[in-house]
Amino acid sequence: MKNYGRYVKGEVEILNQEKVVILDFGGQHTQLIARRIRELNVYCEILPFSASLEQIKALNPQALIFSGGAKSVYEENAPLVDQNVYQIGLPILGISYGMQLMAKDLGGIVCMAENPEYGQAALSIHDRQDLFAGLENEITVWMNHREYVKQAPPGFSAAASTANAPVAAMVNATQKYYAVQFHPEAVHTPDGTEILKNFLFKVAKLTGDWTMESFIDATVKQIRETVGENEQVVCGLSGGVDSSVAAVLVHKAIGDRLTCIFVDHGLLRKDEAAQVMDTFSRLFKMKVIKVDAADEFLAKLAGVTDPEEKRKIIGNQFIRVFEREAAKIGKIDYLVQGTVYTDIIESGTATAAMIKSHHNVGGLPDDLQFKLIEPLKYLFKDEVRRVGEELNLPADLVWRHPFPGPGLAIRILGEVTPEKLDILRAADVIMVEEIKKAELYREIWQAFCVLPNIRSVGVMGNKRTYAYTIALRAITSHDGMTADWYRFPYELLARISNRIVNEVPHVNRVVYDITSKPPSTIEWE
Ligand code: XMP
Numbered sequence: 001m002k003n004y005g006r007y008v009k010g011e012v013e014i015l016n017q018e019k020v021v022i023l024d025f026g027g028q029h030t031q032l033i034a035r036r037i038r039e040l041n042v043y044c045e046i047l048p049f050s051a052s053l054e055q056i057k058a059l060n061p062q063a064l065i066f067s068g069g070a071k072s073v074y075e076e077n078a079p080l081v082d083q084n085v086y087q088i089g090l091p092i093l094g095i096s097y098g099m100q101l102m103a104k105d106l107g108g109i110v111c112m113a114e115n116p117e118y119g120q121a122a123l124s125i126h127d128r129q130d131l132f133a134g135l136e137n138e139i140t141v142w143m144n145h146r147e148y149v150k151q152a153p154p155g156f157s158a159a160a161s162t163a164n165a166p167v168a169a170m171v172n173a174t175q176k177y178y179a180v181q182f183h184p185e186a187v188h189t190p191d192g193t194e195i196l197k198n199f200l201f202k203v204a205k206l207t208g209d210w211t212m213e214s215f216i217d218a219t220v221k222q223i224r225e226t227v228g229e230n231e232q233v234v235c236g237l238s239g240g241v242d243s244s245v246a247a248v249l250v251h252k253a254i255g256d257r258l259t260c261i262f263v264d265h266g267l268l269r270k271d272e273a274a275q276v277m278d279t280f281s282r283l284f285k286m287k288v289i290k291v292d293a294a295d296e297f298l299a300k301l302a303g304v305t306d307p308e309e310k311r312k313i314i315g316n317q318f319i320r321v322f323e324r325e326a327a328k329i330g331k332i333d334y335l336v337q338g339t340v341y342t343d344i345i346e347s348g349t350a351t352a353a354m355i356k357s358h359h360n361v362g363g364l365p366d367d368l369q370f371k372l373i374e375p376l377k378y379l380f381k382d383e384v385r386r387v388g389e390e391l392n393l394p395a396d397l398v399w400r401h402p403f404p405g406p407g408l409a410i411r412i413l414g415e416v417t418p419e420k421l422d423i424l425r426a427a428d429v430i431m432v433e434e435i436k437k438a439e440l441y442r443e444i445w446q447a448f449c450v451l452p453n454i455r456s457v458g459v460m461g462n463k464r465t466y467a468y469t470i471a472l473r474a475i476t477s478h479d480g481m482t483a484d485w486y487r488f489p490y491e492l493l494a495r496i497s498n499r500i501v502n503e504v505p506h507v508n509r510v511v512y513d514i515t516s517k518p519p520s521t522i523e524w525e
Contacts, residue, residue, distance in 0.1 A: 017218070018206055020044040021061040023051065025079045025097050027068030031345065031479070033095065033185045035380055036193065037065075041208035042200050045378065046345055049079040056085065063091045063204035066098025068183065072112075072147055073097070073104045081105070091204045094179035096145060102179050103170065106153035115164040117143035120188055123168055127159035131171065131178045131198050135191050141168075141182035142189045148181060176203055212386045216249065219375050223253035226373070227334060233373065234326055235336035237262040237288065238405065239276040242338030242376060244397055245388040249375050250336050251286050252391070258336070259287045261325050263318060266294025267407030267416070270425040279394060293321045301409060301416045307525035310416070314406045335370035339377045340384055342479050381479070401446040402480065410525040414453035419506075424451045426504045427470045434496045435474070444486050447474035449500075450513070450524045458508030460501075467508040470500055475522055483517040 020037055024030045024046050037044040045059060049069075056064070064085065071078045081101060085092070094102040100110045123141045125132045143162065152158055152170040156177070160169035168181045178199060184192035200206045227233060235247045237260045251258050260280060264273040273290070280286045300313045326332055376384050388398035404410055408428075412420045427449040435441050450471040458465040472493070477483035497510040513520075 016060075017043045018209060019059060019061045020063045020065060020200070020204070020206075021056055021059055022046045022065045022067055023049050023056075023081060023085075023098075025049045025067050025069030025101070026071065027095075027097060028070075029183060029185050030067040031342070031380075033065060033067055035382075036185045036196055037200070038210065038380070038383065040193070040197055040200060041210045042206050043210040043378075049081055051082070053082045053084040053088070056082075057088070061090065062206055063093070063200070066092065066094040066101060066179075068096035068098060068144075071097065073100045073110055091176035091199070092178070093199045093203075094177075095185070096181060096183060099170070099179035099181055100145075100147055100149060102177065103149040103153055103156075103167075106156070106177075108149055108153035108156065108167075108170075109151040110147055111150045113146055113148045113164060116146045117162065117164050118145075119143065121162045121164075121168075121182070123160050123162055123182065125160045125169075127157065127171060130173060130203055131169065131180075131195060132159060133198050133202060135194060139191045140189070141180075141184075141192075142186040143168075143182050145181060149179075178203060212383065212390045215379075215383075216252075216387060216390055219249055220253040223250055223373060223375065227254050227257065231257065231333035232329060232331060233258045233334040233336060234329065234332050234370070235260045236322060237276060237280065238338075238403075239268065239272050239397075239400075240338070240403055241381075241388060241398055241400055242340055242384055243336075244279070244338075244393060245384050245391065246336050246338040246373075246375050247280070247286065248284060248391050248393060249387070250373060251284065256287055259289065259329055261289050261291065261322060263291045263293055263321050263325075265297040265314065265318065265321075265407065267297065267314070267409045267421070269403070269408070270429045275396070279397060283394070289325055291321055291325055293317075296321070298416065298418065303415060305414045307410060310409050310525070311406050314409060318405075332370055334373050336373045336375070339374040341376075341378050341380050342481075344377060399442055401441075401444070401448070404523060410523050411448060412451045413524060420451055423468060423504060423506055424449055424470075427451075427500045427507060430499045430503060431472060431496050434492060434499065438489075438492050440488075440492075443476070444474050445477040445480065445483065446522060447472075447486070449473070452524070456509055458501075460508065465508045467506050469509040469511060470504070470507050471511050471513050471524070472496060473513045473522070473524070475517070477517075477522070480522060483522055485514045485516055488512070 020042055022033055022044055030046055034044050034046055069079055104110050120140050121143045123139050125135060125137055148165045149167040152167050156170045156172045158167040159171040162168045165181050170179050183189055184195040233250060235258060237243050237247055247260050262276055277290055281288045297317055300317055304310055385398050408421055408424050409416045412424055431449050435447055450473055452469055452471055454469045455466055456469055474486040475483040476486055493512060500510050501507055
């Protein structure tokens with residue numbers, strides 16, 4: 001359970017930061033657009049299409065982007081934009097649905113295509129100024145549309161076309177309105193980055209001064225100005241990259257006024273607790289209180305098999321332990337949380353039914369009397385990692401795969417016992433070791449072992465065995481929301497399997513999970 005938006009002081013710097021606002025019309029690629037813009041060192045934020053003019057203006061952007069979307073502009077309930085955005089004199093780039101909307105709003109004609117375009121198409125460029133400056137006459141672009149702009153609005157000209165779209169891009173250079181039917185953010189549009197660059201730097205005249213270094217300087221300054229001389233700040237460390245980077249950033253700003261609490265719930269991976277202490281206490285010389293609470297957690301989990309019940313128990317126990325330790329520190333004014341941008345976007349737009357009670361472990365109840373410091377709340381995961389590198393956090397920590405708050409408890413199907421934890425830890429360490437040796441660790445979003453509650457028959461040294469199965473799970477993903485299973489080289493799978501059955505007692509079988517998300521989930525529970 002995370003708290004959003006209560007820490008507002010830190011946003012002052014971001015308000016002063018050169019910025020693009022992306023209005024989200026529900027397209028699959030909105031986050032990708034944001035990432036591409038930020039890769040070009042321009043800070044941007046996503047707002048829902050329904051944002052009012054005041055909300056947009058409050059962010060003080062220098063340009064707007066209208067994202068793609070799945071609906072038709074003429075459909076009932078089609079996402080529309082506050083018409084006043086056309087009056088504020090900002091450059092606008094419309095993408096796909098965003099282009100159709102701009103065309104409709106400004107007096108052009110949008111029609112259902114006889115020949116919808118999906119996939120790569122050849123784009124002929126007629127106007128190679130501004131948006132298409134420096135490109136060839138014909139480029140390859142990624143199309144994905146049923147409707148198309150038949151006639152550009154008054155004041156616009158068709159800057160490019162494809163065989164099926166006479167106005168595949170339109171331009172009103174006077175107003176600085178630009179729109180493309182294709183997706184410049186997609187990798188399948190090889191010149192897409194050039195087009196975005198042209199919009200940002202040639203049209204909107206941005207400077208591109210958003211770097212992780214400037215982010216760190218501004219954030220440290222902000223935290224220093226916010227936290228008073230006599231105020232105390234607490235951070236719950238989990239060993240994951242988000243809370244680690246947040247803690248180091250806050251420590252850089254206020255030193256020993258920050259106390260970190262690290263609850264070892266006994267459900268961590270092998271040597272993880274020791275690594276956390278080594279990094280923060282020894283290397284960074286931060287005040288860290290380690291709480292060995294494994295016995296308490298395991299006692300509460302005894303006999304529990306239901307996944308959601310496990311999560312609830314661990315979540316509640318975590319809060320109890322954290323509060324107990326925090327009370328020892330005395331009055332606490334601020335709590336640091338490692339909330340990242342995708343947490344906020346997802347909480348703002350999610351309508352999906354609850355599938356798992358995610359992200360509630362390590363969170364704290366709403367009625368606590370702390371103010372929040374969430375220094376990473378506008379960063380994507382890859383940016384958090386870059387900040388971590390900039391702050392000289394060990395590479396192992398910066399690149400560590402995400403790990404769920406309830407830890408190994410949701411990777412042991414059925415009851416969690418010390419014996420099963422030992423088995424899972426021993427197998428997991430082998431898998432990760434082999435992946436790192438093969439230099440594939442960074443390509444993979446998460447890789448881990450699962451201990452299903454299955455025992456099967458095997459034969460080892462002429463003896464029949466009846467032992468556990470270990471399932472390997474490895475996936476690629478951008479954000480954990482969707483995922484595909486990782487295509488390991490067979491040889492590597494063989495090595496992992498051999499080592500696990502040879503080195504881990506009570507395991508005689510290894511299987512590989514080859515399901516994507518959806519329909520599966522990343523974790524097994
Ligand atoms: P699923 O299993 O839903 O997981 O595909 C998506 C991402 O969330 C992580 N995860 C959790 N993280 N508490 C957490 O803090 C949880 O209860 C939890 N369950 C899943 C999972 O590791 C993946 O990164």
